Amino acid sequence: MTSKGPKPMAIDQAQPQPADAAPVRHGHGGWVLGMLCCVYVLNFLDRQLVSILAKPIQDSLHITDSQLGYVTGFYFALFYCFIAIPIGWLADRSNRVKILSLACALWSGATVACGLAGSYGQLAAARMAVGIGEAGGVPPSYAIISDSFPRERRGTAMGIFNLGPPIGSALGVAFGASLAAAYDWRVPFYVVGTIGVLTALVVYFFVPEPVRGRFDQGPGADAAPEPSFAQAIVGFFNNKILAVAALASGAANFITYGLANFATLFLMREKGMTLDEVAIWYALAVGLGMGTGIFVSGKLIDRYAVRSKAAYATIPAWSLLLALPFFLGFVAADRWELALPLLFVPLFLNSFFLPATVTFIQSEVAPGARVISGALLLLVMNLVGLGLGPTFVGMASDFFRPAYGEHSLRMAFYALAPMYLIAAFLFLWLARLIKRSSSADAASA
Structure with a gap:
């Protein structure tokens, strides 16, 4: 799937490989995928701890909803998004596994620092450091997976x-x-950070670096020169389809992070949940809802995208439209026993866009541009979603507080609801662009 004209992200498939690059042997793909998933678990666990423990952190450090939104959203995303680009460019030209392991060690150490924070400023600084480390986590993993599994898997x-x-x-x-x-709220930061450092060592010594493009060789694959750092960035955003895919994902991520970073606080403050109840029931809703949703989405993509590439966009669009009424029901419910089952449906559907967009972009660009393409996707997706989503909800809550008091967060979630329609529209626009490009390619062929 390409736009008209030369493919902007194509590179020389015969580029030099890292000295320790090797084909991932049969049966080892599962080990590689399992370890990368484990690192991603820690990546997201570290990222979400502040949101999960928002209530005791607010009580201890005396911070407002707006400050909470900044520290879980904008401050984190500012470093996470922009540092991911040079790291992605470097990883496309070096050992991706070693960069991933070093990044994991850095963000895990910064997570320990979050637990040591004695003021809002110290917590914000530690969160920025977490963002710097996590910038080197996901983009290399996308590329490693793409070079460990054939396109149809x-x-x-x-x-x-x-x-x-x-x-x-x-x-x-x-x-x-x-x-x-x-x-105490500080203990989880110490425990999770220590586990992350140990995991980084396992990745460094025991995960193999795969050969770039081993499943993507084809006629003329080595015809295009390797792009420079600036050319790679310009090439990505000059491709209208890739740019719209990133923007649509950003809008969907705005919902995901705006909801996730305040859901625990909302359930405790307005729905009457305790920390012990959150630890059981909300954990189950998140794990089963988001987990099954993302897995089902990947299966649907593999099934329907081979028939039409537009499925990469239509599946996320319909999932967001279906989720909206259940999200509104969750916000309106007066008890957590009713709110949580309603929340389960958006948790299941909200993340359908993630496997779809990532797989689409990783399949559209040449193997040597996969890490920086993943980084550019995350730049847009997380600058819009992670940077602005929680910030918007936190500021909206403080804005509504004079009129609605303890129900201000409920009104902020209502203000978040229109983003479902905006994100769905962007994905439908993307589907139209994909269909138009497919028709043009078929006609030229």
């Missing part, structure tokens, strides 16, 4: 890899809330 592989966020969120809720309830 990538949707499922990406779906399994993207179980990292729901598993990480569920474990964060379960163990984070349990440890905080039993000891």
